[in-house]
Amino acid sequence: MDRRTLNHDEASDNLPAYLLGVLEPADATVMSAHLDSCAACQEERIRLEETLGRIGTTVVQVEPPPSLRDLILDQLDAPALEPPLQLDTTRPRRRFAQLGLIAASLLIVGLAVWGLVLRHDLAQSRSQLASANRAQAGSSKLLAEASRTIPMIADSATGGYGTLYIGEESDEALLVVEKLPPTPSGKLYQIWLANGTSRVSAGLFRVDQSGSAEVMVRTTAPISDYQTLGITSESAPNGSQTPTGSRIIGCSLH
Numbered sequence: 001m002d003r004r005t006l007n008h009d010e011a012s013d014n015l016p017a018y019l020l021g022v023l024e025p026a027d028a029t030v031m032s033a034h035l036d037s038c039a040a041c042q043e044e045r046i047r048l049e050e051t052l053g054r055i056g057t058t059v060v061q062v063e064p065p066p067s068l069r070d071l072i073l074d075q076l077d078a079p080a081l082e083p084p085l086q087l088d089t090t091r092p093r094r095r096f097a098q099l100g101l102i103a104a105s106l107l108i109v110g111l112a113v114w115g116l117v118l119r120h121d122l123a124q125s126r127s128q129l130a131s132a133n134r135a136q137a138g139s140s141k142l143l144a145e146a147s148r149t150i151p152m153i154a155d156s157a158t159g160g161y162g163t164l165y166i167g168e169e170s171d172e173a174l175l176v177v178e179k180l181p182p183t184p185s186g187k188l189y190q191i192w193l194a195n196g197t198s199r200v201s202a203g204l205f206r207v208d209q210s211g212s213a214e215v216m217v218r219t220t221a222p223i224s225d226y227q228t229l230g231i232t233s234e235s236a237p238n239g240s241q242t243p244t245g246s247r248i249i250g251c252s253l254h
Contacts, residue, residue, distance in 0.1 A: 006034045011041050086171050152177070152251040153230075159253055160211065166223055173217040175203075177231075177249065179209040190234040191217055192243055193226040193253075200226070204239050226253055 006014075011034045017023050017033045035041050082197075152162035162177035175191065183189060183206040192202040205215040217223075230250035234240040 006030060008038060008040060011035070012044060013036060015041065015044060016048060021046065031095075102163075150251050150253065152249050154249045155230075155247045158248060163251060164217075164229060164251060171219050171222055173223055175215045175217050176213075177207065177215075178210075178212050180207045180213070180231075180248065182209070182211065183207055184233065186236055187233050188236045188239065189213075189231050189248075190239040190243070191215065192230050192232065193219060193223070194228045194230065195226045199242055201239060201241075202229075204234075223253060228252055 011031060012028070014023065014031055018028060023031060031050075035045065046230075147168045148166040150164040150166070152164060156159045158179070158181055160177060160180040162175060162180075165174040165176070167173060180189070189205050189207070190201060191205070193200045193202050200219070202217045202219055203215050205213050207213045219226075228250060230243075230247040232243045232245040232247055234244060
């Protein structure tokens with residue numbers, strides 16, 4: 001494109017490369033001048049920009065690794081192993097090849113990003129599964145070695161009930177509740193250990209759709225040092241420093 005003016009067909013052929021910013025500066029200047037005076041090319045530019053925009057939004061946006069830029073630059077600086085492909089000089093084939101290269105480039109980028117996202121999700125899922133397995137193992141061990149079992153009774157007409165399994169070490173217990181009301185939006189259940197007028201938070205939890213939950217209760221002092229255990233509904237996500245609601249379910253520890 002060494003002439004200083006373009007006819008419509010020449011400009012249409014080079015429009016995709018112009019929109020991607022890969023034309024030489026002098027060629028881009030000539031292309032820009034043609035666009036200013038050609039209404040047909042202006043309309044085609046709008047259609048191409050919309051198409052490229054839709055393709056771009058199908059790719060999940062994640063931060064690329066720092067090494068990606070260096071890898072691409074190394075590939076650009078490497079000597080070519082084969083002569084470049086000679087495209088047919090007819091206008092329809094040139095146009096098809098340009099659009100094909102654009103689509104292929106976006107597809108390669110999309111597949112690479114998709115692979116990074118899958119690896120991240122897989123690592124996160126493995127971590128969550130390992131955490132769940134550890135929690136389940138701890139619950140099973142405490143159930144098998146519980147030194148005391150205390151039934152829990154609802155303080156109101158909720159129909160909820162539960163059982164507290166206290167471990168041999170007496171500084172941890174497993175709380176199993178059933179039929180508690182669904183946790184309201186913006187709320188969660190908070191466990192309190194009481195000794196006289198003192199209240200100590202011993203855990204936060206939510207119930208599933210059936211109102212059930214299993215919660216490990218851990219304290220810095222033996223559970224036998226406390227007189228009662230109770231559960232209230234408090235604000236999410238961190239609960240309260242002291243109980244603000246009525247006790248929903250509880251039990252005596254002696």
